[in-house]
Amino acid sequence: EMQKSAKPIDRDSFTILECIGSGQFGTVNKGVVFLENQSSICAIKVTKMDSGDDILKEAGIMQSFTHANVVRAFGLCSDSGDIFLLLEFCDLGDAQHHLASLSQSDPVPMRIKIMILEQVACGMKYLDDMKIVHRDIAARNVLLQTPNSHNSVVRYKVCIAYFLHNAFLCRPPRAKVSDLGLARELDEHSQYTKTSQSAQLPVRWMAPENIMDFKANQATDVWAFGITAWEILSNGMMPFESLKNKEVIVLLTNPNLNISTYLMKQDHWSDDIYRIILDCTAFEPDDRPSFDMLINDFTRIVRNLGRLTVD
Numbered sequence: 001e002m003q004k005s006a007k008p009i010d011r012d013s014f015t016i017l018e019c020i021g022s023g024q025f026g027t028v029n030k031g032v033v034f035l036e037n038q039s040s041i042c043a044i045k046v047t048k049m050d051s052g053d054d055i056l057k058e059a060g061i062m063q064s065f066t067h068a069n070v071v072r073a074f075g076l077c078s079d080s081g082d083i084f085l086l087l088e089f090c091d092l093g094d095a096q097h098h099l100a101s102l103s104q105s106d107p108v109p110m111r112i113k114i115m116i117l118e119q120v121a122c123g124m125k126y127l128d129d130m131k132i133v134h135r136d137i138a139a140r141n142v143l144l145q146t147p148n149s150h151n152s153v154v155r156y157k158v159c160i161a162y163f164l165h166n167a168f169l170c171r172p173p174r175a176k177v178s179d180l181g182l183a184r185e186l187d188e189h190s191q192y193t194k195t196s197q198s199a200q201l202p203v204r205w206m207a208p209e210n211i212m213d214f215k216a217n218q219a220t221d222v223w224a225f226g227i228t229a230w231e232i233l234s235n236g237m238m239p240f241e242s243l244k245n246k247e248v249i250v251l252l253t254n255p256n257l258n259i260s261t262y263l264m265k266q267d268h269w270s271d272d273i274y275r276i277i278l279d280c281t282a283f284e285p286d287d288r289p290s291f292d293m294l295i296n297d298f299t300r301i302v303r304n305l306g307r308l309t310v311d
C-alpha cells in the first residue's frame with residue numbers, strides 16, 4: 001500500500017479561533033495559519049493522539065490531492081497529545097446544515113442546487129480517478145464556500161463585497177467533498193475495499209451490497225451520491241426519515257425494493273433530475289451510472305434550465 005504522509009506544520013504557525021463544528025473524533029475550529037509569508041483562514045480538526053489513526057490517513061490522502069471540488073489540507077501538527085489537521089476553510093459550512101437553515105427564509109433555487117451536485121460529481125470523479133473510495137459521501141460531508149472567496153485574512157473585506165455581488169448574480173457556491181476519514185485506496189486485486197464492521201456505519205447512505213458484505217467501491221460511492229442528491233434537493237432532509245437504522249437495513253437489502261416510495265420526488269423536481277437519483281440507487285451495482293456519466297447529465301440539465309428560466 002502506498003504511504004502518504006501529510007506535511008508537518010509547526011504549532012507556532014497557527015492560531016485556533018472559535019469552534020464551528022464537531023464530529024465523532026473531536027471538534028472543528030476556525031483558525032488562522034501563517035504559511036509561505038501569508039496568513040490564511042483555515043478549519044482546524046482537533047483530535048487526541050490515540051484516536052488519530054484515521055485523521056493521519058485522512059490528512060495524507062487529502063494533502064496529495066488538488067482539485068477545486070475536494071477540500072484541501074494545509075498539513076498536520078501534532079503537539080503534546082493533540083493532533084491538528086489544517087484544512088481549507090469553507091465559510092458556508094456543510095450543505096446539509098446550510099440548506100436546512102435557508103429552506104424557510106430564502107430557499108436555494110433549484111438551478112443552484114443542481115450546480116452544487118455537478119461540482120460534487122466532479123470531486124468524486126477526481127477521487128475515483130485517483131483510485132480512492134470515499135465511503136462516506138453525504139450532504140453533511142459536502143462543504144460550501146462563497147464563490148471567489150479569499151481566505152487570505154487581508155482580503156476578507158473584499159470577500160464580503162464579492163459575496164453580495166454573487167448573491168445578486170445568483171452564482172452557485174463552490175462545493176467541496178470533505179471528510180476523507182473513511183476514504184481508502186481501492187484494492188487493485190479485489191476491486192473492493194472492506195468497511196470496518198465495528199465502526200459506526202452510515203447505513204442510510206449505504207448501498208445494499210455494502211450493507212450485506214461490507215464491500216465498498218465506486219458503485220457504492222455512486223449509490224451514496226444518489227442519496228446525497230436527494231438530501232440536497234430536499235434542502236437537507238434526513239433520508240428514510242420515518243425509519244430506524246435497523247429498518248433501513250431490512251428495507252435496503254430487499255431486492256424488490258421500490259426506493260421511490262421512500263426517497264420521494266417533490267412536485268417541482270423535473271423528471272430528469274429525479275431519474276438521476278433512481279439510477280444511482282439501482283439495486284444492481286452494474287446498473288448505476290459512473291461519475292463521468294453523472295457530470296454529463298448535470299451539465300445538460302443545467303444548460304437546459306438556463307434556456308428556460310431567467311435566473
Ligand code: ATP
Pocket residue numbers: 020021022023024025026028043071087088089090091093094136140141143178179181
Ligand atoms: P462524520 O461524523 O461524518 O465522520 P466528522 O465527525 O469527521 O464527520 P466533519 O464532517 O469533518 O466531522 O466536521 C464536522 C463539521 O465541522 C462539519 O459538518 C462542518 O460543519 C464543519 N467543518 C468541517 N470541516 C470544515 C471546513 N473545512 N470548513 C468549514 N467548516 C468545516
